[in-house]
Amino acid sequence: MTKQDSSPRAGKGENRYNIRAIERAIGILNLFSRQESKLSLDEITRRSGLSKPTVFRILSTLEYHKYLVLDPAEGRYRLGTIFLTLGGAVLASLSLRGLASPHLARLREELQVTVMLGALIDDALVYLDKKEASGPLRIASDIGWRRDPPHFGMLGMALLAFKEEEEVRHDLDHFPLVAYTRNSITDPQDFTERLKRIREDGYAVELNEAIDGVWGVAVPIRDAREEVVAAVGVGQPMTAHSKKREAETIERVRVCASAISAELGYRPATAGYDGPASR
Numbered sequence: 086m087t088k089q090d091s092s093p094r095a096g097k098g099e100n101r102y103n104i105r106a107i108e109r110a111i112g113i114l115n116l117f118s119r120q121e122s123k124l125s126l127d128e129i130t131r132r133s134g135l136s137k138p139t140v141f142r143i144l145s146t147l148e149y150h151k152y153l154v155l156d157p158a159e160g161r162y163r164l165g166t167i168f169l170t171l172g173g174a175v176l177a178s179l180s181l182r183g184l185a186s187p188h189l190a191r192l193r194e195e196l197q198v199t200v201m202l203g204a205l206i207d208d209a210l211v212y213l214d215k216k217e218a219s220g221p222l223r224i225a226s227d228i229g230w231r232r233d234p235p236h237f238g239m240l241g242m243a244l245l246a247f248k249e250e251e252e253v254r255h256d257l258d259h260f261p262l263v264a265y266t267r268n269s270i271t272d273p274q275d276f277t278e279r280l281k282r283i284r285e286d287g288y289a290v291e292l293n294e295a296i297d298g299v300w301g302v303a304v305p306i307r308d309a310r311e312e313v314v315a316a317v318g319v320g321q322p323m324t325a326h327s328k329k330r331e332a333e334t335i336e337r338v339r340v341c342a343s344a345i346s347a348e349l350g351y352r353p354a355t356a357g358y359d360g361p362a363s364r
Contacts, residue, residue: 109135110143114152114164119252123161169207181315182214184348185306189216189317192341196319196334200341203240204315205248208256210234210241213315234260236276238295240318243303246283247313253280268294288335289318298323302334304342309350317342 116124116132124132130140144162147153151167182202189200193216202214210233235241235256245253262271270276283289288304303318319338321330 106143109133109139110147113140113143114147117164120249123156123159123163125159125161129162164207166207169211181306181345181349185315185317185345186214188341188344188348189214192216192317192319192337193218195337196321198319198321198334201240201318201320202315203244203318205235205241205244208235208259210237210244212240234263236260236262237265238318239289239291239301239303239320240316242280242283242291243289243305243316243318244313246280246289247305250277253277265295266293266297268292270294288339290331290335292326293323296320300326300331302331302338304335304338306342306349307346307351309352311351314349315345317345 113129113133116129126137126141126144129144130137133140135143144153144155148155148162148165151165153162154165155162181204185202189202192198193200197218199218200216201212203210203212205211233241236245245256248256257273257276262273262276263269264271270279288302290300290302292300299320300323301318301320303316305313306315306317308314317338319334321334
């Protein structure tokens with residue numbers, strides 16, 4: 086017979102220190118997801134099983150403390166930007182940045198290029214880390230606080246390519262495509278087709294599209310749930326571009342992304358394929 090777990094991790098109702106109001110608030114926050122990033126009062130009431138007055142009081146409290154934001158035009162709630170701060174604390178104490186750092190440094194030394202780590206957070210492209218290469222090329226990607234549109238550059242495309250179509254449409258509606266250079270894609274339909282190709286290839290190649298005179302490659306990073314949580318990318322001057330260099334860069338960035346994904350617990354679904362890391 087197994088001894089019953091009496092620790093604070095025990096199931097709901099088994100811990101005498103549980104606070105009911107906090108449990109209800111956490112339950113409401115857990116209703117939000119990537120697929121359902123906005124919910125109305127009625128939707129939350131129905132799914133939580135609580136009374137509408139109780140739900141309203143909890144939502145008001147969460148909104149006051151910036152955990153939720155009410156869109157007055159839609160009458161729906163979404164998670165607040167305070168989660169960016171909390172997420173940054175998690176990243177700093179754990180996690181992705183720390184795990185990825187040695188792999189990013191190795192990639193920089195192998196290719197002698199600037200290497201970046203980015204993720205989509207609260208509908209924006211956020212740079213989590215950057216390893217600058219020696220040389221004249223400097224890419225402005227301030228760590229932690231700079232926010233670019235979700236579709237920006239190789240990192241943005243590599244991340245958007247693995248989001249649901251509805252989410253992509255939402256992002257393009259809120260952040261219209263802009264001509265950063267003469268090569269930038271500004272037609273939503275063409276951009277959507279580009280994302281499909283990136284999803285099929287498993288990587289993004291960008292040639293002089295986000296920054297004049299710069300080309301790059303980005304590959305998504307997956308976690309143990311097989312979800313794309315970030316992307317690693319490299320930027321190089323157009324003067325260094327060739328088909329041979331492009332192929333080499335794609336291979337090395339894929340190796341780096343595979344190594345970071347493995348650190349996060351990702352295992353490819355296809356048994357016979359270990360990725361480019363098995364060189």
